[in-house]
Amino acid sequence: MIAPSLATGDGQGGEGRAYTVVWRLHFYAGLVSVPFVLWLAVTGALYLFQPQLDALIDRRYDMLEMRGSAAAPSAQVAAALATVDGLVLNAYELPAGPRSASRVLIGRGSDLYRVYVHPPTLKILKVVPENERLTRLLFYLHGELLLGWPGSMLVELAASWTIMLILTGWYLWWPRDGRGAGGILYPRFSARGRPLWRDLHAVFGFWVSFCTLFLLVSGLPWASSWGGMLKAVRQIGSETVVRQPWTTGSESEAAERVEAHDQHRPAVGGGRGSTMSGTLYGELDRLVPIVAPLGFAPPVLISPPSALSPTWTARSEARNRPLRQSVTLDGSTGAVTSRTTFAEWPLIDQLVGYGVAIHEGHLFGWFNQALGVFTAVGLVVVSVSGVMMWWKRRPAHRLGAPMPRRRLITLPALWGGLVILGVALPLLGASLVLVLALDRWVLPLFPDLAFYLGARSARG
Template sequence: MSIETLSTQGTPADRRPWLDLRAVWRWHFYAGLFCIPFIVWLSLTGALYLFKPQVEALIDRSYDTLAVTGPRASVADQVLAAVAAVPGGVLNAYELPAGPSAAARVIVGRGTEQFRVYVHPQTLAILKMVNEDDRLMRIIFRLHGELMMGDKGSYIVELAASWAIVMILSGLYLWWPRQAQGLAGIVYPRLGAGGRTFWRDLHAVVGLWVSFFALFLLLSGLPWSKNWGGYFKEMRQITGTAVPKQDWPVGRSDELAARLATNQAVAAGAAPMADEHAAHHHHGGGMPAMGAPAAVDYTPLDTLVATVAPLNLAAPVLISPPRQPGGPWTAKSDAQNRPLRTNLTLSADGQVLTRQDFNQRHWLDQVVGIGVAAHEGHLFGWLNQALGVFTAISLVTLAVSSVVLWLRRRPADLLGAPPATRASQQPARSPWLFALLLVALGVFLPLLGGSLIVVVLAERLVLRRVPAARTWLGLAA
């Protein structure tokens, strides 16, 4: 586990290279042993999340083909009906409908919660109400990024992702051909070889072809994590590259804090109604929205929808109320393909005050946005989803083949760390380069750097000194 050469019986200390291939192999082995369960978990949940638009369209299909036989109610009345369905709630956003027969989708906030309310656009009947955190794809998102454990889960996933990077880089380092005779077993597996050769080739070749995509997914997911995302945010503050509001939350606590701040600001910034009877103007002929907060004026929404809809922003398009008295309304495209996103501010009478397209954002926000769009499978359509599925299947194959190789080689009653062999005691190629790579990774990924120090100290100060642990792990005294 230490970067120093691990001793082998019968090998004089003065003849051992300071970093041999066995040491690199051990880093690869232990990183894999820790990462494999997480790699399988992240691959399966990530593959499911790739199809979020299709799954959500399938779930909501019955709400997009409603029978609308008469005039539609005003947008303000639709929103009032939705807000009234959530006692103590405030409007977070109204989503532009996908078509004339689609239910109105209204996001209503209350404390740290958000509810998606489906309203019939003619009768104002509440068709469905669901907590945003209880939606299927939102659950999968949280299972993928935080194991449904909040910030603690985010730390665990980030640690696993960091060690997965070590696993992939050390695997490529070990894979690099030394005395290759042909491409078999290097760029394509010898499928007819059978036995250990088949599994070894499958592991090495799949690892080669998936390594770039896996590294990209691991790195592009870091800005969302609690630890590295916070680290990145601090660096932006120090370097003067921070923006007033970035387009992604950093961990679960940051997301909940943002929701609470939004709901409090909207409640405080609600403008008094110009007409005390405006809440009862139901053009669709429905009953007044009982319990609706009479101090909130949503009447500008009809004008704002008339302004925003012709702009043809990428769906879904959300219109949100002011966050301070007399402040502007906002509209934004919340498209999964982030380079298509646009942010607008508008006056209550429907004038566009400002517009920011994706290419006008800070270059760091553009890089992260492009990375996240590709990570989620929406940067370049179905091909992006196909590459995501390929990567997920390849990573699961890599994990299964590594477990098979380990179990076939593992001695009874021992962990089965890589044994010393004559070949493995060769000096590693460019040992200083590999050591510097580990140090650079430890600086770039602080959680990894801290865990590396803990592992090295635990091995040298504790595990090597306990005979039973030393024997089971295959360490030198």
């Protein structure tokens, strides 16, 4: 579908021929990307308000009646473990306030549960699988369509084509006729029909393109394929296993849980009726009063020794990642044995951390959320206006792609740019090669289909 436009042209100058080629690339990139862009815009806008949604859902557990003193943290953990057979402690979360329920994360293997415990009475208020919380469902809807690894690959492929869409869109947007700012920097609302849709598409596309490109690039480290390759590259020359402070999809997250949960110290008990007396979890009572005054940004989780860490660990899981830090502790004495701040993370982890904090709307408060909403709304406008432009100009019996030219041309800059993009975004590169192969060897066998798709200017 794309190949003919990359190899053909008429007698016009290089600029005109390049414009046609880029237009066709833009058209097909939009064809692939628009449904995903709409989905990601809506789910991403909702996920921006994760803190507010979590607070709304959990509000009843942060306004509890507290009569009497709170039980020891180890007793709270024991009460949580008694709810489900065979589980171990993943983390104890420091209470958010004096009237808050204790949150205890328990699990084994890939399963993880959040248990809400009333501190004075040890009554279990709620048990919910961590992956079934609303904001976690939104996270997986946004990042992998609730399809696991295949969904992550689809989202990454769509994101890669959307990057192509933005880059070609910049080229098409660039003013060439000296007509002024109307339709370039602001829409001409006096226009009607397709010209108005064109203005909306071009203007909103320009203003949201920079934020969109940032969001796409900052999301790639989380994707199964691109993020996995990044980790593999980082592993080259390293004598230890590289651990990144982010996951590359639900399956890698589950694998990390299996590694950590299933290899706790042999002395660690769990399961219904365990009193925790004389076990490792009793050390939690010594550690909570030490961790609480450290002033970590909430939520603060205290985790027991595991395969991933041979000592107790207290860490901030702040949504604003540059605020995160952690300490390791000696469970028998309560001594802090090491401390790591965000500034001590490897540079690549810091860059990804800043990117994710902005991506999720947490780096600079409400303005970050507002900017994210503006971008999401703009993407909806751009997508709808693009569809409307296509709908109003579509010819009969054809998809409506710009028609290919007839004479052979060479566009080294364009080919070079595509090669660079294909290397930087392997799924995009692989899909482009597949499209070229289909166009070269398959579509000629179906001339009517080739004509409909715009790969040939005439049937036969």
